[in-house]
Amino acid sequence: MDIVLQLLVSGVLLGGIYVLVSIGLTxxxxxxxxxxxxxxxxxxxxxxxxxxxxxxxxxNPYVSIFVMAPALFLLGTIVxxxxxxxxxxxxxxxxxxxxIGLSVxxxxxxxxxxxxxxxxxxxxxxxxxFQVGPVHVSFALLAAFLVASIITLLLFLFLHYTYTGKAxxxxxxxxxxxxxxxxxxxxIYRFTFALGLGLLGIAxxxxxPIYSVYPTVGEQFALIAFVVVVLGGLGSLxxxxxxxxxxxxxxxxxxxxxxxxxxxxxxxxxxxxxxxxRPNGLFGKPGAAEVAAE
Amino acid sequence: xSLEQVGASVPVEKKQKFTLKNGMQLAGILLLLLLPLVxxxxxxxxxxxxxxxxxxxxxSAWNIVGGYGGMLSLGHAAFFGIGAYTSTILxxxxxxxxxxxxxxxxxxxxxxxxxxxxxxxxLHGPFFSLCTIAVAEVLMIIAINWHSLTHGSGGIPVPFxxxxxxxxxDNKVTYFYLAVALLAIPYGxxxxxxxxxxxxxxxxxxxxxxxxxxxxISSVKIRLIAMVISSSLTAMGxxxxxxxxxxxxxxxxxxxQLSAQIALMAIIGGIGTxxxxxxxxxxxxxxxxxxxxTLGGAQGGVQAxxxxxxxxxxxxxxxxxxxxxxxxxxxxxxxxxxxA
Numbered sequence: 001m002d003i004v005l006q007l008l009v010s011g012v013l014l015g016g017i018y019v020l021v022s023i024g025l026t027x028x029x030x031x032x033x034x035x036x037x038x039x040x041x042x043x044x045x046x047x048x049x050x051x052x053x054x055x056x057x058x059x060n061p062y063v064s065i066f067v068m069a070p071a072l073f074l075l076g077t078i079v080x081x082x083x084x085x086x087x088x089x090x091x092x093x094x095x096x097x098x099x100i101g102l103s104v105x106x107x108x109x110x111x112x113x114x115x116x117x118x119x120x121x122x123x124x125x126x127x128x129x130f131q132v133g134p135v136h137v138s139f140a141l142l143a144a145f146l147v148a149s150i151i152t153l154l155l156f157l158f159l160h161y162t163y164t165g166k167a168x169x170x171x172x173x174x175x176x177x178x179x180x181x182x183x184x185x186x187x188i189y190r191f192t193f194a195l196g197l198g199l200l201g202i203a204x205x206x207x208x209p210i211y212s213v214y215p216t217v218g219e220q221f222a223l224i225a226f227v228v229v230v231l232g233g234l235g236s237l238x239x240x241x242x243x244x245x246x247x248x249x250x251x252x253x254x255x256x257x258x259x260x261x262x263x264x265x266x267x268x269x270x271x272x273x274x275x276x277x278r279p280n281g282l283f284g285k286p287g288a289a290e291v292a293a294e
Numbered sequence: 295x296s297l298e299q300v301g302a303s304v305p306v307e308k309k310q311k312f313t314l315k316n317g318m319q320l321a322g323i324l325l326l327l328l329l330p331l332v333x334x335x336x337x338x339x340x341x342x343x344x345x346x347x348x349x350x351x352x353x354s355a356w357n358i359v360g361g362y363g364g365m366l367s368l369g370h371a372a373f374f375g376i377g378a379y380t381s382t383i384l385x386x387x388x389x390x391x392x393x394x395x396x397x398x399x400x401x402x403x404x405x406x407x408x409x410x411x412x413x414x415x416x417l418h419g420p421f422f423s424l425c426t427i428a429v430a431e432v433l434m435i436i437a438i439n440w441h442s443l444t445h446g447s448g449g450i451p452v453p454f455x456x457x458x459x460x461x462x463x464d465n466k467v468t469y470f471y472l473a474v475a476l477l478a479i480p481y482g483x484x485x486x487x488x489x490x491x492x493x494x495x496x497x498x499x500x501x502x503x504x505x506x507x508x509x510x511i512s513s514v515k516i517r518l519i520a521m522v523i524s525s526s527l528t529a530m531g532x533x534x535x536x537x538x539x540x541x542x543x544x545x546x547x548x549x550x551q552l553s554a555q556i557a558l559m560a561i562i563g564g565i566g567t568x569x570x571x572x573x574x575x576x577x578x579x580x581x582x583x584x585x586x587x588t589l590g591g592a593q594g595g596v597q598a599x600x601x602x603x604x605x606x607x608x609x610x611x612x613x614x615x616x617x618x619x620x621x622x623x624x625x626x627x628x629x630x631x632x633x634a
Contacts (some may be wrong), residue, residue, distance in 0.1 A: 035420040086610050092366055092419040097561055098607045100368075100554050105602025112595055184312045219550065223431065226424050268428045275425045276413045 002134040007252050009135050016145030017210070021204045021221050022228040022240045023152060024196030030235030031172040031192045032086060037099035039225055040218025042197050045073055046204020047213040048110065051119055054208070061121065061205045062143065068201035076197030080190045089190060103218075110215035120212035126254025135260025144206040151202060152241055155272040159237070168192055172235065227271040244284065301472055316359055327474065330467045340466045342583055344538065346576045347473035348531060353559035353571035355481035355527035361518045361565030362487055366419070369426030370528050370556045372410075374435050376403040377529025378536040382450050383443065385460070392461040396533040400526040407525025411518045417517030421545055427550060431453035432550035449543030461537045467626025469538050476534060477572065480527050485570035497566070528556075562608055573617050 010023040025039045042269035049068045058068070083102060159165040171188045177213040179185055205294045211217070229249050232239025247267055255263040274281065330340050352374065359365050380402050381395025390398075414425050438447045456464045463469055487493030498506040499513040506513055536542045546552060555578070563574025581604070585597030612619045 011369055035424070066468050083606060083610070091613065092423075093561060093565065094609055094613045096368075096420060096423055097558065098606050100558070101605030101609060103602070104554075104605065108598035108602060110597060112599065135310060167357050223427070226427070230421075230424060261435075261439050264430060264507055265439075268432045270436070271428050272413075272432070275417060275421060277427070279417055 003256075004013050006135050007256055007282030009137065010141075011249035011252035012245055013137070013145045013242040013248070014252055015146040015245035017141070017207065017244075018224055018228050018247050019152060019242075019244030020144065020148035020199070020206060021233075022225040022244055023155065023237065024199040024203075025225045025233070026229040026237065026240040027155075027199075027227060028193055028196040029229065031083075031168055032088065032189050034084070035093045035226075035234070036196070037096060038103040038106060039162055039200070039221075040220070040222025041103050041110075042072065042075070042218070043200045043204055043207075043221050044110060044213065044218035045075070045106065045217065046201045046210070047208050047217065048114060048204075049201070050205040050208040051121060051213055054121055054123070061208050062147075065202050065205045069198045069207050071200075072201030072204075073194045073198035077190060077196070080193045082137065084193055085186065085190065091250065107215050107218070110222065114215065116280075117213060118212040118214045120206075120285050123209070126231075138210075140209040141204075147202070147206055151199065152237070155199075224267075227267055230271060230279075230281055231274050236281065240283055327471075329560045330470045337466060337529035340470060342579060344466065344470050344473050346572075347477050348534060348538075348578045349556070349579055350575035351473065351477040351534075351557055352528055352531040352556050352566075353563070353575045354420060354477065355524050355531065356483060356556045357484065357560045357565055357567075357571045358487075358496075358527075359520050359524040360481065361560055361567070361571070362484075362493060362496045362500065363524075364515060365517070365521075365523075366423050366557065367426045368423045368550070368553050368557060369428075369430035370524075371548050371552040372426070372430040373403040373407060373525040373528035373552070374532040374535070374552060374556070375433060375437065375542075375544070376406060376548050377532025378438065378542040379444065379450075379532075381533040382452055382530070382536045386450055386452060391459050392533055392537050393459070396461070396530050399529040399533050403529030403532075406521045407521045408518060410525075411521030415514060416515065427553070430548050430550065430553055434544050437548060438545035444544065446546055449541050449545075454540055461534075473534060476530060476587045481568055481572065484524070488568060492516070492519070515588035517548060521617075558605060561615060562605065564617035564619070566615055567615070570615050570617040574615070577616070 021043060025036055028034065028036055046068050049071060050061045050064045053064045054061060055069060079102070083098055087098050089166065129136050131137070133294040157165075159169055167178070167183045168188055168191070170181065171183055171185055175185050178188075207221075226246065229235075229240055230243075231246060232243030233240070247270075250267050250270060251263045254266040259265065330343055352370070354371050356367065358576055377396070377399035380399035381392045382396060384390035384395040385392050408428070410429055414422055417425055437444045440446075444450065452462075454462060456462045461472075484520065495506065495511045495516045496510070498511060499516050503513050532547065559574040559578050560571040561574070562573065562577060564570025578601075579599060582597070585600055588597075608616070
């Protein structure tokens with residue numbers, strides 16, 4: 001019984017990380033109807049940033065959040081202005097392959113600048129574990145989970161109770177009507193894309209005490225993020241939360257009860273099944289898949 | 295996709311007359327085909343030509359589904375890997391000739407493509423792409439973990455036993471002609487699709503599925519046929535690759551990089567055209583070679599950064615691909631001049 005409890009707790013905590021990695025992706029899709037295929041590579045930049053801030057300045061990764069979030073927000077603005085903005089309402093070929101080109105460039109830039117080495121943070125933070133009753137909890141995982149919860153809550157409040165947030169939601173519901181109400185879609189899109197990347201800056205700081213970083217680290221996380229957001233419904237924030245936790249649980253349970261090497265197989269199969277049986281996800285608005293096809 | 299593109303991919307082909315232009319084209323192709331004989335000693339150049347023909351073949355196969363069908367697969371590595379593994383396992387474990395293996399791989403991949411096509415019928419745009427990525431990932435995980443069959447992540451080395459029966463040759467030039475022969479299949483098929491009912495139906499389904507259905511075209515049947523043809527041909531490329539390179543590795547054969555590369559070649563060259571994917575394959579293969587030799591570095595590095603950024607620029611500036619763009623440019627010039 002204890003082991004099941006332990007697995008459930010670990011699974012939910014891991015799920016928190018997946019939520020954090022995924023909400024930017026789902027937010028950008030919800031508003032702009034584009035799938036950011038370079039999502040994982042921006043996360044990789046966030047992780048490298050946090051790593052080097054610690055390495056050179058000794059900055060605690062949890063403090064680095066305040067550097068990396070604005071840095072990636074700024075990067076997001078630049079990338080939107082130069083590339084992403086030009087893909088809006090164009091054919092899927094342009095939308096998908098502009099991001100794939102960007103992904104190739106970013107991965108190889110990291111390879112040139114940082115080499116292919118795996119780098120892990122070497123601090124006491126990494127291995128700190130405490131015990132609650134029969135359950136062991138890793139400090140880094142718990143911290144990531146708590147911050148992910150706070151961020152998600154803040155994002156939800158922002159989207160529902162601020163003017164900008166409401167404008168973002170209205171643009172996601174009907175871009176034409178939003179324009180008629182005097183909302184500049186370009187500004188909203190730029191802000192949303194930058195916000196999505198800013199969230200990845202935070203995610204990078206929280207992940208670096210847990211995972212090592214290398215130029216292609218983003219690929220695995222991007223795949224997980226795709227699974228999470230499609231499971232929850234692309235564009236749905238509560239869906240990303242539920243999807244993230246669900247994938248965390250699936251991964252933890254299947255690696256214990258089946259085999260560690262099979263955990264990915266299990267969640268990819270879940271992914272394919274969801275795509276086939278319910279392409280709008282568990283929480284997605286009906287028709288999200290069709291909107292993307294246009 | 296725009297209307298212009300339909301125009302580009304549905305040319306009215308008149309009965310071919312032998313003109314000076316046709317003659318020069320023919321002579322050019324013949325020269326290109328004879329080139330490797332002259333370059334025999336230059337292994338590196340022949341190798342580049344083989345790679346161009348192979349990737350042109352695979353990109354053309356992708357183009358049937360991705361270009362004509364508009365289903366942007368990002369998992370064609372799955373079929374490539376199935377082809378490579380099927381023939382290699384048959385060859386290495388059971389001594390079956392790769393000539394039979396290449397057919398077996400095509401059949402297995404075709405059935406798999408039929409299955410994937412059937413279950414993804416409702417998916418469009420990025421959702422279809424995401425599903426195909428996941429399918430290739432699943433196959434990669436299986437290939438890594440099914441040790442008894444695949445030797446795990448180390449891959450299966452293909453012993454070099456030259457001989458026509460083994461599809462392995464001492465002389466690289468033979469590989470080149472084999473690759474060109476393969477390339478002729480999807481190229482001919484694409485030329486045929488440009489002026490056949492099947493091609494028109496496929497493009498029709500791509501452009502407007504509802505309208506195609508209303509005209510009595512079974513979009514399900516058309517999509518599935520395209521999927522089967524494309525996946526079988528891609529698998530044949532996998533077998534050729536295994537016999538030429540001499541090893542099959544799950545981390546390459548089923549990788550997302552490979553899937554993306556196949557699709558990118560077709561897109562850069564011009565999707566939904568017969569020549570586009572071949573031109574794209576030549577351009578990207580040569581670009582890779584040139585960038586590697588001028589900017590240095592083996593795999594990855596500065597050259598790949600330039601390559602990635604170039605892709606972004608091309609996709610944004612000429613999304614229809616280079617071949618259609620060039621054709622339209624020439625047509626405009628022709629219209630402009632008196633001697634049309």
